Amino acid sequence: xxxxxxxxxxxxxxxxxxxxxxxxxxxxxxxxxxxxxxxxxxxxxxxxxxxxxxxxxxxxxxxxxxxxxxxxxxxxxxxxx
Amino acid sequence: xxxxxxxxxxxxxxxxxxxxxxxxxxxxxxxxxxxxxxxxxxxxxxxxxxxxxxxxxxxxxxxxxxxxxxxxxxxxxxxxxxxxxxxxxxxxxxxxxxxxxxxxxxxxxxxxxxxxxxxxxxxxxxxxxxxxxxxxxxxxxxxxxxxxxxxxxxxxxxxxxxxxxxxxxxxxxxxxxxxxxxxxxxxxxxxxxxxxxxxxxxxxxxxxxxxxxxxxxxxxxxxxxxxxxxxxxxxxxxxxxxxxxxxxxxxxxxxxxxxxxxxxxxxxxxxxxxxxxxxxxxxxxxxxxxxxxxxxxxxxxxxxxxxxxxxxxxxxxxxxxxxxxxxxxxxxxxxxxxxxxxxxxxxxx
Numbered sequence: 001x002x003x004x005x006x007x008x009x010x011x012x013x014x015x016x017x018x019x020x021x022x023x024x025x026x027x028x029x030x031x032x033x034x035x036x037x038x039x040x041x042x043x044x045x046x047x048x049x050x051x052x053x054x055x056x057x058x059x060x061x062x063x064x065x066x067x068x069x070x071x072x073x074x075x076x077x078x079x080x081x
Numbered sequence: 082x083x084x085x086x087x088x089x090x091x092x093x094x095x096x097x098x099x100x101x102x103x104x105x106x107x108x109x110x111x112x113x114x115x116x117x118x119x120x121x122x123x124x125x126x127x128x129x130x131x132x133x134x135x136x137x138x139x140x141x142x143x144x145x146x147x148x149x150x151x152x153x154x155x156x157x158x159x160x161x162x163x164x165x166x167x168x169x170x171x172x173x174x175x176x177x178x179x180x181x182x183x184x185x186x187x188x189x190x191x192x193x194x195x196x197x198x199x200x201x202x203x204x205x206x207x208x209x210x211x212x213x214x215x216x217x218x219x220x221x222x223x224x225x226x227x228x229x230x231x232x233x234x235x236x237x238x239x240x241x242x243x244x245x246x247x248x249x250x251x252x253x254x255x256x257x258x259x260x261x262x263x264x265x266x267x268x269x270x271x272x273x274x275x276x277x278x279x280x281x282x283x284x285x286x287x288x289x290x291x292x293x294x295x296x297x298x299x300x301x302x303x304x305x306x307x308x309x310x311x312x313x314x315x316x317x318x319x320x321x322x323x324x325x326x327x328x329x330x331x332x333x334x335x336x337x338x339x340x341x342x343x344x345x346x347x348x349x350x351x352x353x354x355x356x357x358x359x360x361x362x363x364x365x366x367x368x369x370x371x372x373x374x375x376x377x378x379x380x381x382x383x384x385x386x387x388x389x390x391x392x393x394x395x396x397x398x399x400x401x402x403x404x405x406x407x408x409x410x411x412x413x414x415x416x417x418x419x420x421x422x423x424x425x426x427x428x429x430x
């Protein structure tokens with residue numbers, strides 16, 4: 001009798017979930033897929049940081065050359081008397 | 082390949098244009114990048130939207146189910162939906178930043194009035210993009226929000242009811258509204274938006290970048306658009322892409338309960354964040370004001386405030402003459418403060 005009561009209670013508890021609002025997974029549910037997503041996000045940011053460094057260096061070099069050209073032009077500019 | 086094109090097309094003019102184009106450099110020039118950032122985010126929206134449109138079913142019985150299928154069954158579907166969601170939030174956010182930056186730096190002053198108007202209308206389009214896209218979810222919150230938003234328009238005298246009926250495609254929000262909003266979202270708005278973006282960009286090229294009044298006398302330094310500004314734009318866009326991708330990965334939007342037109346609206350229903358200031362303003366007004374309908378008074382006042390904001394280049398005569406106009410700086414700051422405070426209050430209430 002005790003076993004039947006426990007079994008009934010267990011079934012009712014399980015069945016209670018049926019009334020609960022079903023939550024739809026909006027993210028890969030398995031651990032393996034989640035790890036892959038997070039790993040790719042990390043790699044993606046590594047790529048972004050790499051690109052930013054390259055662009056920054058390129059920009060700095062450009063600005064240096066432009067500054068040199070400006071100074072050169074100022075030096076060779078004819079003076080008004 | 083390059084030779085093939087060069088034999089057929091003369092790129093000399095284009096190269097000459099890129100070399101001749103200069104952008105003013107000063108301490109407020111960071112604001113120049115906000116418009117480009119919004120443009121980049123809208124490009125992301127177009128791409129992710131096209132992907133989602135392949136699988137979304139714009140019919141009220143299938144819409145919600147098709148979104149669940151995109152998220153749960155389609156390879157990377159959850160990611161594209163999430164990218165589209167976060168891209169929209171950031172794009173509208175950047176448009177607001179761009180708008181308030183333009184307002185406070187008085188970049189709307191003569192001769193750039195048309196730039197201001199086109200930008201303002203673009204923001205209006207973007208907000209309608211957001212509302213129509215939100216409704217496509219066909220969940221109970223989106224349903225209630227659209228019912229409130231389209232219902233609010235009807236408070237406008239004379240034209241309100243006509244606009245409401247046109248947007249809803251009937252008396253109430255139904256499956257007809259879904260089809261209409263889908264047509265707006267994927268066809269009407271993108272076409273209109275693209276046309277206006279081209280006009281806006283053309284006007285930017287025509288007038289050049291605006292220099293704030295406080296900086297006009299201080300600096301005459303100019304930097305080449307290509308490659309200096311393009312590189313900086315690229316750096317900004319790359320960081321933005323990283324932020325959108327990170328938000329899309331870590332905070333994918335939930336899927337709500339399917340909308341039931343006959344069910345009562347859910348409790349404490351709120352619109353998207355960019356409508357919160359309006360929503361909160363409408364809540365300030367009582368139902369009856371000296372015998373007048375409070376909602377009508379509220380909608381009229383809000384419309385007048387937006388109209389004043391829109392026509393600000395015509396009211397700010399001092400800026401038009403190239404003089405400082407602190408009154409309009411205070412007005413601009415008041416608009417910004419009101420927007421922020423009401424949005425925050427609306428979010429936490």
